[in-house]
Amino acid sequence: xxxxxxxxxxLALSLGSCNxxxxxxxxxxxxxVVTSSDGLITLCNGLQYRYSAGGxxxxxxxxxxxxxxxxxxxxxxxxxxxxxxxxSLGGGSVTNANGVVRNLWTQANLVKANADLVLTNxxxxxxxxxxxxxxxxxxxxxxxxxxxxAQFFEQVPLAVQENAPFVPRVQALQNAVAQLETAAxxxxxxxxxxxxxxxxxxxxxLPNTLQALIARYSLEAGDYDKAIAAAGRVDLTxxxxxxxxxxxxxxxxxVAFGNRNVFEPFNANLGLTGTLAPxxxxxxxxxxxxxxxxxxxxxxxxxxxxxxxxxxxxxPGEMLLIRAEAYARKGDVPNAIIELNRVLTKTxxxxxxxxxxxxxxxxxxxxxxDVLTEIYRNRSIELAFQGFRLxxxxxxxxxxxxxxxxERNRNFLPYPRTERENNSQTPGDPVL
Numbered sequence: 001x002x003x004x005x006x007x008x009x010x011l012a013l014s015l016g017s018c019n020x021x022x023x024x025x026x027x028x029x030x031x032x033v034v035t036s037s038d039g040l041i042t043l044c045n046g047l048q049y050r051y052s053a054g055g056x057x058x059x060x061x062x063x064x065x066x067x068x069x070x071x072x073x074x075x076x077x078x079x080x081x082x083x084x085x086x087x088s089l090g091g092g093s094v095t096n097a098n099g100v101v102r103n104l105w106t107q108a109n110l111v112k113a114n115a116d117l118v119l120t121n122x123x124x125x126x127x128x129x130x131x132x133x134x135x136x137x138x139x140x141x142x143x144x145x146x147x148x149x150a151q152f153f154e155q156v157p158l159a160v161q162e163n164a165p166f167v168p169r170v171q172a173l174q175n176a177v178a179q180l181e182t183a184a185x186x187x188x189x190x191x192x193x194x195x196x197x198x199x200x201x202x203x204x205x206l207p208n209t210l211q212a213l214i215a216r217y218s219l220e221a222g223d224y225d226k227a228i229a230a231a232g233r234v235d236l237t238x239x240x241x242x243x244x245x246x247x248x249x250x251x252x253x254x255v256a257f258g259n260r261n262v263f264e265p266f267n268a269n270l271g272l273t274g275t276l277a278p279x280x281x282x283x284x285x286x287x288x289x290x291x292x293x294x295x296x297x298x299x300x301x302x303x304x305x306x307x308x309x310x311x312x313x314x315x316p317g318e319m320l321l322i323r324a325e326a327y328a329r330k331g332d333v334p335n336a337i338i339e340l341n342r343v344l345t346k347t348x349x350x351x352x353x354x355x356x357x358x359x360x361x362x363x364x365x366x367x368x369x370d371v372l373t374e375i376y377r378n379r380s381i382e383l384a385f386q387g388f389r390l391x392x393x394x395x396x397x398x399x400x401x402x403x404x405x406x407e408r409n410r411n412f413l414p415y416p417r418t419e420r421e422n423n424s425q426t427p428g429d430p431v432l
Contacts, residue, residue, distance in 0.1 A: 034117065034118075034120075034121035035124050036124065036125075037125040037126065037127065037130050037131075037195070037196075038199070040118055040121060040122065040124065040125055041130075041133075041134065041196060041199045041200055043114060043117070043118050043138075044118060044133075044134060044137040044138060044141075044200060045201050046114065047111055047115055047137070047138065047141040048137075048141065048201055048204075048242065049201075049248070050107060050110060050111050050114075051107070051108075051111045051141055051144060051145065052242040052251070052311065053242075053248045053249065053251060054251065055249065055251050055254050056103065056251075056255055057103055057107055058107065058251045059104065059107045059108050059111065059144075059145065059148055060242070060251050060252070060311065060387075061251040061252060061255055062103045062104035062107070063104060063148050063151070063152070063387035064252055064386065064387045065084055065087065065256075065263065066087055066101070066152055066390065066413065067151070067152075067389050067390045067391070068263070068389065069084060069087040069100075070087060070088075070389075070390050070409050070410050071389040071390055071393055071407060071408045071409075072266045072271035072407070073265070073266060073270060073271045073384065073385070073389050074088075074263045074265060074266060074271075074385070075088065075263060075264060075265070075266045075267075076088045076262075076263050077260050077261060077262060077263055077264055078261050078262065081262050081263075083098055083100050084100060084262060084263060087101075088263075088409075089409065090401060090408070090409020090410045090432075091401065091402075091432060094410060094413060094414060095417075096414050096415065096417035096429070097416075097417050098414075098416075101413050102416040102417075104148070104149075104152060104413075105149070105153070105415070105416045105418075105419060106416065106418065108145040108146075108148050109145070109149070109157070111141050111144070111145040112141075112145035112149075112160075115138040115139070115141045115142035115145065116138075116142065116160055118134060118137075118138035119135060119138045119139065119142070119179070122134045122135050122138070127193055127195065128190045128193075129190055129191060129192055129193025129194075129195070129196065130192075130195050130196045131186075131190075132187050132190045132191065132192050132193070132196075133187075133192035133193060133196030133197070133200065133206065134196065135183050135186055135187075136184075136186070136187050136192065136206040136207075136210060137200065137204070137206065139179045139180050139182070139183035139210065140180070140183075140204065140206070140209055140210065140213060140313075142176065142179060143179065143180050144213065144313075146158075146172045146173065146175065146176040146217075147176055147213070147216065147220070148387070149172065150169035150170075150172050150173050150217075150391075151220075151388070151390065151391040152390065152412065152413045153169065153412055153413055153415065154168070154169055154412045154427065154430055155167060155168055155169060155172075155427050156169055157423070157425070158171075158172060158175055162423075163423050163424050163425050164423060164425060165425050166425055166426070166427055170220075170221050170222070173217045173218075173220055173221040174221050174223075176213075176217050177213075177214055177217050177221065177223075177226070180210050180213055180214045180217075181214060183210055184207070184210040184214070187207055187210065192206055201243065202243060203240070203241045203242060204240050204242075205235075205239065205240040208234050208238050208240055209240045209313050211230045211231070211233040211234045212230070212231070212234050212240070212314040212318070212319060213313075213314075214226065214227075214230035215227045215228075215230035215231035215322045216314065216318070218230060219322050219326055220391065220395070224327075224329055224330050225330075227322050227323070227326045228322075228326045231319040231320075231322045232323065234314075234316075234319045236316035236320075236352070237352060238352070239312070239352050239353070240312065240313045240314065241310035241311060241313060242310060242311045242312075242313065243308075243310050244307060244308050244309065244310060245307070245308045246308060249307040250303075250304055250306065250307055250308065250310075250311060252303075252304040252385065253304040253305060253306060253307060253309060254307060256298065256300070256304075257298045257300040257302075257304040257305070258298065258306075258307075260296060260298055264298045264299040264300050265288070265289055265299045265300045265384075265385070267299075268285065268289050268299070269285075270285075270289070270381060270384050272377065272380055272381075275373065275377075276373075276376070278377070278381055279357075279359055281358075281359065282357050282358075282359055282381065283347075283348060283356055283357055283358040283359075284355060284356065284357050284382065284384075285381075287301070287302060287348070287355055288302040288381075288384045288385065289301065302384060302385055303385075315351075315353055315355060315382065316351055316352060316353075317343050317346065317351070317355060317378075317382040317383070318379075318382065318383055320339050320340075320342045320343045320346075321339070321340070321343055321375055321378060321379050321382060321383075323335075323339040324336045324337075324338075324339035324340040324343070324371075324375050325372065327339060328368050328371050328372050328375060329372070331368060333366050333367065333371055334366075336368070336371050336375070337362055337366065337371060340362050340371065340374060340375055341361040341362055343357065343378050343382060344360070344361060344362060344378070345357070345360070345361055346358070355382065357378075357381070357382075362374055372396060373396075376392060376398070379392050390408055390410070393407055393408045394408075394411060400432075401432040402431075410432055412430040412432075414429035414430065415427065415429060
């Protein structure tokens with residue numbers, strides 16, 4: 001990865017007036033922003049903007065598109081959207097020049113690079129509580145960026161330099177977790193200041209988000225004990241969200257679910273078939289799928305119903321399913337079933353986002369393999385349209401691209417041509 005010099009950025013107003021506006025990524029030079037608390041908080045706001053907003057360019061949009069279109073979670077409505085259409089075809093149709101691949105890679109790496117810049121200079125914030133907030137915020141978006149890259153690519157660059165070397169995806173996940181743990185320790189010792197909270201874009205619950213991401217990426221890296229412990233520390237009664245308004249819009253609603261031009265859910269069963277098909281009584285289905293849509297309405301709803309609809313950084317059910325999966329992979333099937341049942345029997349009224357299945361407890365065979373299949377099915381429903389299904393499909397050993405009964409059309413994405421042309425260390429592309 002070439003060293004990016006564009007910073008995610010500055011307020012149009014002076015640094016001294018630092019308010020809760022998102023940032024213009026090209027409005028200032030580095031020395032102006034890294035030497036004061038206000039400048040660093042402004043950069044933190046820019047991290048969120050680049051990651052979660054900006055329509056077709058955002059990491060959120062491209063992760064949802066890539067994760068859904070490669071796994072039949074989503075389907076194309078208009079083949080004129082050629083970049084998304086080619087992702088839906090998969091295989092060799094997804095080239096190094098694909099716009100979804102390029103935007104996902106470039107924007108995530110920019111967020112990660114700017115988060116590293118904030119962390120390197122966090123000591124310039126003189127007040128300890130403000131410094132805790134800055135470190136926590138930057139650590140969260142650094143982890144989200146590395147974690148997203150690791151979901152879609154086999155290797156990831158960690159350093160910000162010319163011809164940066166790549167590391168295996170598991171190493172990138174472990175690196176993200178280590179930084180999150182450092183931030184969590186700092187926040188626990190020195191709570192975030194009121195000054196930081198008054199100047200940062202609201203929505204993220206920092207202590208709980210740190211633990212949730214430790215759990216998410218520890219599970220993906222195979223550290224099951226750490227995943228269980230961290231998920232158990234998340235207060236499931238608290239919300240942590242990316243907030244939007246009519247100017248900074250929910251990218252999935254703006255580009256796709258607010259129309260019938262780009263993509264929508266594959267079908268009312270979220271593209272799940274056979275033994276994975278949802279129970280018709282599952283109350284999560286009407287949460288994610290529009291009932292009796294008109295000809296002009298997108299089938300998808302969920303967290304993408306309006307320009308100003310907030311998107312969760314994580315949902316409570318993810319934490320429960322992380323614990324269930326980690327227990328199952330450790331061979332502790334009874335505890336896995338306990339956590340799985342917390343998801344199956346959860347009602348909408350008992351979830352902070354109104355997301356509940358209201359189903360009977362698990363009654364299938366008490367074997368790790370059967371319980372893991374049920375966990376995968378519930379992840380596919382509970383975490384619908386959040387970009388996880390491709391990584392989940394690989395981790396659960398579902399039929400791979402190029403095999404009989406394939407449930408995904410790629411295993412990993414190719415590295416974008418922009419990276420290959422500028423970094424001689426770029427690895428070879430996966431076959432599929």
